[in-house]
Amino acid sequence: METVVGIDCNQARLLLEKGEVVAIPTETVYGLAANGLNESAVQKIFQAKGRPLSNPLILHFSSKESTKPYVLEFPPILEKLADNFWPGPLTLLLKKTQLVPAIITSGLDRVGVRVPAQPLVQTLLQSVDFPLAAPSANLYGMISPTQASHVYKQLNGKIPYILDGGACENGIESTIVGLENDQVVVYRLGGVSMEQVASIIGYMPELKNHSENQPLTSGMVKHHYAPNTPFTYLEKTFVFQEDKNDGFILLKDNRPEIPAEQKYILSEKGDLKEAAQNLYAAMHFMDQKHFSKLYIERFEEIGLGTSMNDRLNRATKKFEG
Ligand code: TXA
Ligand code: MG
Secondary structure (H helix, E strand, O other): OOOEEEOOHHHHHHHHHOOOOEEEOOOOOOEEEEEOOOHHHHHHHHHHHOOOOOOOOEEEOOOHHHHHHHEOOOOHHHHHHHHHHOOOOEEEEEEEOOOOOHHHHOOOOEEEEEOOOOHHHHHHHHHOOOOEEOOEOOOOOOOOOOOHHHHHHHHOOOOOEEEOOOOOOOOOOOEEEEEEOOEEEEEEOOOOOHHHHHHHHOOOOEEOOOOOOOOOOHHHOOOOOOOOOOEEEOOOOOOOOOOOOEEEEEOOOOOOOOOHHHEEEOOOOOOHHHHHHHHHHHHHHHHOOOOOEEEEOOOOOOOHHHHHHHHHHHHHHOOOO
16 A cells, blocks of 8 residues: 555545545654544554554544533533643543444543644544544554654554644643543653643642553553664763764754764754754654664753653653663
C-alpha cells in the first residue's frame, strides 16, 4: 500500500468512512485515526501500530456536546475542566455508554474522550458523523510523531493517508484526567500541567502515573517514548570530552563548548512551552544522526517541565541496567 501525504480533509473523510485508517494532526501529537464505532476499522489501528488490544484508545470529538451520547454522566468538576481546556490537550475518562464498542476501552467501563484544537482535524471531525478513535501515530513503544514526516518514517506502506497539518503546536500528549471518590486524579502528565488543573479545581490533583491498578495507560509501560540510540540524562557536572559520537539535547545553549552539529537547542530563550513543542522532533532528529550516545538535560519540575521529565524518565529507563 502506498502512503499518501496530503492536506485534503475530504480525502481523509472518504477513507475513514470506508473503514480505513488515516493519520491525523492534532495540537499534541499525530494520531492514527479510524471510525471509533467500526470495530474492524479500529482493529486496523492496533495492527498498524503493533499495539496490544489491552491498551485502550481515546475517542476524539468536535465538541463537548458531541461527546454526550457516548458518556453516561459528565461530573460537574470534569465539565469545568472541559470548559476550560477544550478544545485542547486534555483527555477525560468518563463512564461509557453502550454506543462505545468494547475494543475502544479494552473492556473497561470508562472511555477517554478529547476535543482536539488543531484546525484541520476540527474540520475533519465536523465532517464525519462518528468519533475518531486515535492513539499516537507511532509504532508501539517508539517516540510519538509531531510532524507528518515522523509518521511517514514509521508507518509508510501500512496506512493509505497522512493528513499533514504541519508541526504540532503543543508537542506532548494530552493530560489524562478522571475522578476517583469525587477527587480529580491525573493518570498521565501532558500538555495541561498539574498546576493548570489545580487552578481550576482548587487543589493539587493526585498523580497516579505509576499505579499498579487498571487503567493501564502507556504512562505505565516502563519503556516508552524511547529512541534507538542509548539515551541518558546530562548531569550538571558532565564535562564535554570532544567526543564526536555524543549528541546533546539542551533546553538552551548553555554549553558553548559543544559543537553546533552535536547539539539540538530546544528553545533559545529557555522557554518550556517552546521546548515541549520541539522535544519529540529533537529526539527523532538526533536519533537518526548515528551518535553512539544521546544526552538530554532534565527540565525544571514545574508546569510542562514535569510532563517532559515524565517522558524522559521512561525513555532513559530503556537503557538502564
Ligand atoms: O494527545 C493525545 O492524547 C494523543 C492524540 C492523538 O490525541 N493520543 C494519545 O493516545 O496519546 P495513546 O493511545 O498513544 O495514549 C493514550 C493513553 C493510552 O496509553 C491508554 O492506555 C490510555 O490513554 N487510555 C485510553 N483510554 C483509556 C481508558 N478508557 N482507561 C484508561 N486509560 C485509557
Ligand atoms: Mg502513545
